[in-house]
Amino acid sequence: MERRAFIKASMAFAAYCGAPGFATLFTRAAAAAAEADIADGGEKPFDFSILQKMASDLAVRPYVGESVALPETLATLTPQAYNKIQYDAEHSLWHDIPNRQLDVHLFHVGMGFKRRVRMYSVDAQANKAREIHFRPDLFNYHDAGVDTTQLVGQDNLGFAGFKVNKAPELTRRDVVSFLGASYFRAVDDTYQYGLSARGLAIDTFADRPEEFPDFVAFWLETPKASDTTFTVYALLDSPSATGAYRFVIHCEEKRVVMEIEKHINARKAITQLGISPMTSMFSCGTNERRMCDTLHPQIHDSDRLAMWRGNGEWVCRPLNNPQRLQFNAYADQDPKGFGLLQLNRNFDSYQDVIGWYNKRPSLWVEPMNKWGKGAIALMEIPTTGETMDNIVCFWQPAEPIKAGQSYSYSYRLYWSAQPPVRSPLANVHATRTGMGGFPEGWSPGEHYPPVWARRFAVDFIGGDLKAAAPIGIEPVITVSGGKINNIEILYVEPIDGYRILFDWMPESDSVDPIDMRLFLRTKDNTLSETWLYQYFPPPPDKRQHIDDRQMH
Known part of the structure; x- marks a missing residue:
């Protein structure tokens, strides 16, 4: 190879x-x-x-x-x-x-x-x-x-x-x-x-x-x-x-x-x-x-x-x-x-x-x-x-x-450098992932989260996102396993686009790949291309579960 x-x-x-x-x-x-x-x-x-x-x-x-x-x-x-x-x-x-x-x-x-x-x-x-x-x-x-x-x-x-x-x-x-x-x-x-x-x-x-x-x-x-x-x-x-x-x-x-x-x-x-x-x-x-x-x-x-x-x-x-x-x-x-x-x-x-x-x-x-x-x-x-x-x-x-x-x-x-065609809708700009599961008001570097989760940030740029913002941008997220919570939508000025943040949390000890799907819409109108991702959960012994006594 x-x-x-x-x-x-x-x-x-x-x-x-x-x-x-x-x-x-x-x-x-x-x-x-x-x-x-x-x-x-x-x-x-x-x-x-x-x-x-x-x-x-x-x-x-x-x-x-x-x-x-x-x-x-x-x-x-x-x-x-x-x-x-x-x-x-x-x-x-x-x-x-x-x-x-x-x-x-x-x-x-x-x-x-x-x-x-x-x-x-x-x-x-x-x-x-x-x-x-x-x-x-x-x-x-x-x-x-x-x-x-x-x-x-x-x-x-x-x-x-x-x-x-x-x-x-x-x-x-x-x-x-x-x-x-x-x-x-x-x-x-x-x-x-x-x-x-x-x-x-x-x-x-x-x-x-x-x-x-x-x-x-x-x-x-x-x-x-x-x-x-x-x-x-x-x-x-x-x-x-x-x-x-x-x-x-x-x-x-x-x-x-x-x-x-x-x-x-x-x-x-x-x-x-x-x-x-x-x-x-x-x-x-x-x-x-x-x-x-x-x-x-x-x-x-x-x-x-x-x-x-x-x-x-x-x-x-x-x-x-x-x-x-x-x-x-x-x-x-x-x-x-x-x-x-x-x-x-x-x-x-x-x-x-x-x-x-x-x-x-x-x-x-x-x-x-x-x-x-x-x-x-x-x-x-x-x-x-x-x-x-x-x-x-x-x-x-x-x-x-x-x-x-x-x-x-x-x-x-x-x-x-660029493909000959691109979607006229909002395009995925970048994907980031890291530690998740932080309660409101907690910040990475200050505490470990009380439960294990994985945080995702998907940036979208272009399309009609800014025009749709007053109506309401809805992230549509589906996953093949586990659950999604802590969804946020942020406007990011340096890229003139929107960042979709969410946590994925496991519901079992399985380490099978998790297929994720995300697109943006407002009412019945699709606003973005579809983001697909495959996440590989760590084994249970690598997932951190830290109680309040450990954090204090």
Whole structure:
């Protein structure tokens, strides 16, 4: 589960092994679709229909996951040595386009990246593709300790992935990166990477080990010099599924927007299929302080899961770093959007001059076709720090995934500081929690409360709250267990919003998670998005019950 450590070392995640018989498939699939094969270095027909045919043909063949053995000089690389290998900008894919706005650099295989990824350059007007061969002179090895004599003639090594740089700093500022398994990332105008997306998730929370599909080949269309949009095609392969993907990627001034069309073919029945999966990190924040014994007030790539449900309801679910693994599925039909957001962009909230968590982008998913019935799934994994991506989110179709069936999905991904849409109602600004149960007139720090309780403060901003205040703002709070009391509503001038305070008290010794739900209304009008939260009560021996004699 140490995923984030790999990302921070520019390794992403170790991919599944490569297939030595893969070239045969390319030849057979393309020949069936266009009466020609795709050979290394040869210019051959290519378009999205050929790729879809290739993926469907691959799905009826047995999965072969054996890797091509890496030369020893690459297999034994340390993360530090691997990071010293840099692509030579003079050999960048679009280097010969004058005044270009975009350029492509390739990642070297080695270390954990054992499966070769084949790379192709596409002439879209001619519907032709030509493979890019590996050769050592494409890279600068510096003092990485690589014996390049072992790499001469190894043109079957392929590459680990690629990144795209944007003008004006074509050799320094990358905005999109595909590296490891089916993982990819993008940035906003801060040029700070954060959470990751994936092409597909399989059995993330199931009665079997999670499966990590690979992007095993990419085709990149050559753009015009003035273009800030480019198109990438990808072939996905795994023991359970194959897929054909088309990414139309817009590198805008403030954000990156990806239009994704994918066609998935199930090799076998899949217990849990994750569509548009994303992976992030939450160690501690305003609501969860258990792991924040550092100089940093908060540590997270994302602070909430936001959902715009098919029925129009807006939901905010603050993230947790639980003490035990938690999986929740929020049922929906034809969702309008969802994402993992990092809305607090204030440096003072993080005080981090290495991670720069205040610059991490949010990621929003916008379905472009009907996704039917299913659920937005959220898995939260305990972590002791910031070196592990412990948050996973994806759409899970309700229909069982059967062997031999195909599925198509279209959606947009927005990598930006703010999501492209927000609820016009009042939004959740922050969630805080701490010791509760204080009688009127008592203050924390002076006394312990006579009974154990947990205090919650949920801040709402925006919408029509101020206009509704004279009529009366009503918090509607429901919980799956225990009881609620000591409800207060306070106007908070610094945020120009309202704070809802309440105590939760247990009615049993159960330590099962408590699901909480809160929204604001006045009479029959809803005033806010819905706040969802999952609280984990401590065991009975950790709950304080102090009588008057102890306090005096």
